[in-house]
Amino acid sequence: MREHVNVPPVHRAGNLFKNAKKYRVLLTAGAIVVSLLLLTGYTYWPRSPIALASGENMNRAGLYDSWKKGEVVVLVRHGERCDRSDNECLGPEDGITRNGSQVSAEVGRSLSQLGLAQTDILASPSTRTAQTAAALFGHAIAAEDWLFDCEKIDLAQIMAHKSSNRNLVLVTHSGCIGKLERQQGYPHADTSEYDSAVFISMDKHSKPVIRGLLNPQDWKHLAMKAGD
Incomplete structure (x- = not known):
């Protein structure tokens, strides 16, 4: 069948x-x-804040003029960590490397070219931020515990420590910088590099906003443009 x-x-x-x-x-x-x-x-x-050293971004953001008026906040990440590098330590293992100290010193020279006469400086109390701050500015910097507590840090807290007509430089940690970036609409921003910085100033509504970031290799170029 x-x-x-x-x-x-x-x-x-x-x-x-x-x-x-x-x-x-x-x-x-x-x-x-x-x-x-x-x-x-x-x-x-964009994934991360704009690169201020690119093109005319610094001028477009108005940061040179704002710096002269004492209207800028800069958060600088500490230098290269000793406990995460094979490079020689500057001192204790929880601090930065000698190489990191040299990079921080170069960044500090560029910052000084922008002018520090009307600038207040604070640092996290950790060994690595204290060493970075000393390399940046050539002397010990006042430590503030709140700059180490990255879980609680926010823009309102930062602006409460800024005096009128004076810039504010804060030496802190990538966790604190990342927290602020998320608050400002950059939830997927790349982790900040050692000695990199985020610049903040007020917008036309008098609200603090992140204007962009600067990596360590770009500081010298930026300071030269400031002198033009």
Whole structure:
């Protein structure tokens, strides 16, 4: 006896083919839409604050003028950690390396070219921030415990320590800088480099905003532009 084989009608097979083709088209269209949304999001919501050393970003942000008026807050991350490097330690293991101290000193020279006459300086009490601050400015800097408590730090707390018509430089940690970046709409910002800095000033509504970041290799170039 022959085995009976069910063969779908031609019109039904055609419908299956059309549905499969339509499904592939929808998948392709969906992938394109998602890609465009991701691209648009990256364009309008950048991963990290802008690089101030790029082009005229420092001037566009008005930071040279704001610095002269004493309206800027700068958060500087400490130098290279000794306990996470093979380089020679400057002192205790919980401090920074000799290489990190040299980089901090170079950053400090660039900061001094911007002018520190109307600038207050504070540092976290940790060994690595204290050593960084000393390398930056050539002497010991007053320590503030709140600069070590990155879980609680926020812009309001920072601005409460800023005096009118005086810039404020804070030597702190990547965790504190990252917390502020998240509060300002940069939830996926890259971890700040050693001796890098985030610049904050007031917007037209008198609210503090992050204007951009500066990596250690860019400080010297920035200070030269400030003297133009």
